[in-house]
Amino acid sequence: MTGVMVCVAVLVVASAAGVLHKRRGGRVRVRGRDEGKRLGAAELGGDLGERATLVQFSSAFCAPCRATRRVLGEVAAMVPGVAHVEIDAEARLDLVRELGILKTPTVLVLDAGGRVVRRATGQPRKADVIAALGEAV
Numbered sequence: 001m002t003g004v005m006v007c008v009a010v011l012v013v014a015s016a017a018g019v020l021h022k023r024r025g026g027r028v029r030v031r032g033r034d035e036g037k038r039l040g041a042a043e044l045g046g047d048l049g050e051r052a053t054l055v056q057f058s059s060a061f062c063a064p065c066r067a068t069r070r071v072l073g074e075v076a077a078m079v080p081g082v083a084h085v086e087i088d089a090e091a092r093l094d095l096v097r098e099l100g101i102l103k104t105p106t107v108l109v110l111d112a113g114g115r116v117v118r119r120a121t122g123q124p125r126k127a128d129v130i131a132a133l134g135e136a137v
Helices: 002-024 063-078 093-099 126-136
Strands: 052-058 082-088 106-111 116-121
Touching: 052 063, 052 126, 063 082, 063 126, 106 126, 116 126
Parallel strands: 052 082
Antiparallel strands: 052 106, 106 116
């Protein structure tokens, strides 16, 4: 009987952890450590957008990165003055460490001056990206 109780307890804890992980993934939010950080064309390897820039950190074998690339590309095409820059996390480990990127995809929303205003870890929804751009522009 004790074994059954332990199994049930483990299943409840694992389910709660899974639900929490799913709810937090892809949410665009402000992170305190990003406050005041600025990225320029030299760090990004591409030009900043006139109004805002969507920076995506990806890796070669990341399936959600492909969907994120599509969503960010659509938003950048839809909103004038917004650029989408994709960075290979494995090739830019120095920048990944500096920004505290722990998983891919990670999306940073930069204002016109290159200041980080929002961050999303995981695949963000299109509506959330558009809302985050509202703060950047």
